[in-house]
Amino acid sequence: MTPTLIPPAQLLDRLRWRYATKTFDAARKIPADTWSALEDSLALSASSFGLQPYRVLVINNPATRERLLPHAWNQRQVTDASHFLVFAARTRVTETDIDGFIHFIARTRGVTPESLADYRGMMTGMLLSDAFRPLVPHWTARQAYIALGNLLTSAALLSVDACPMEGFVPAEFDKVLGLAAQDLASVVCCALGYRDAEDSYALAPKVRLPKSELLRVL
């Protein structure tokens, strides 16, 4: 049985160790059991309604990474990191999606879809409204960012380095990965692996607002 919590000091030690890794050790791969845990942590991310309206593309093919590279300002994290992920958010949510999700909940929890009518109504009322439709891609992207935030913390706890990346051309990534036909759009990436011993950014003092400025107690 695992202990029920970790000491606060250990959590903060890991979060302070984390930084946006610029240079990865291209020879070092994430071990299979560690990677599996990171996959599980992604799958356990929270999302609004539990809908998980995004997919996480794990780009293992070196040729595909090379094709993405010029559309990410040639940042070598794309090709050098052990793992390179593209978060692709749904560009629309349909009634069919919602019904599929309702049936999935019903099967998982052993209840009838009819018993979830109120929950279904909340979802359709929000997600299918004319007012909300143009905001759907922004909303699905936000859910993907929750998963990104969880991933960065989970990786740090497992001493895996990461570089979250917005510096790429989403439209070009979408073309290379054929995302539009799947109602998906790339919104953010994350390289994962192990920092190169020469990456000077690892030693740079963290730049963070004082808590008294970031947090406002009312």
Add this chain to the structure above:
Amino acid sequence: MTPTLIPPAQLLDRLRWRYATKTFDAARKIPADTWSALEDSLALSASSFGLQPYRVLVINNPATRERLLPHAWNQRQVTDASHFLVFAARTRVTETDIDGFIHFIARTRGVTPESLADYRGMMTGMLLSDAFRPLVPHWTARQAYIALGNLLTSAALLSVDACPMEGFVPAEFDKVLGLAAQDLASVVCCALGYRDAEDSYALAPKVRLPKSELLRVL
């Protein structure tokens, strides 16, 4: 000295324990040292450029929570949780903001602002462009969602329950909290504390896409 990582099984145990808590034990408060660690974890969240373009409002005043309650569909997490946070994202980013940030980096890292000219140019080129300006509130919101994702995982590791909440009327929250005058807009909330023993949602099986569907290996 703290250990350098936690076992993957312990991380996953904590992430499986986490759920969107519907009923909090109103009598149970987060201890000061645990809360302080959660504040620190928020401050250590990653953000694009490191800009932290949001503020986290900690609503401790019971009267203020009561005023927010009707604008959150009377969900009792607002008033019953030990802590109630509102993430408020910047609605605009100005050249003055960027220069202030550049000087803050320079002071923190003991370099000259001039040495950061390229970094400054990257930020102004993106954030101040006419094309990007309408997207700024979406972009700042995404950064806040990274912090939310980190917070949810950090809280779970410390065995603190949480309920991320989008079910509120942002315009009404903004009025109650006087946010517009500060170029801020509420984007998401998070209640934190301890689950009530009677909260049946704690026992409901998790509904999650199989990894083979959420993740696509290319």
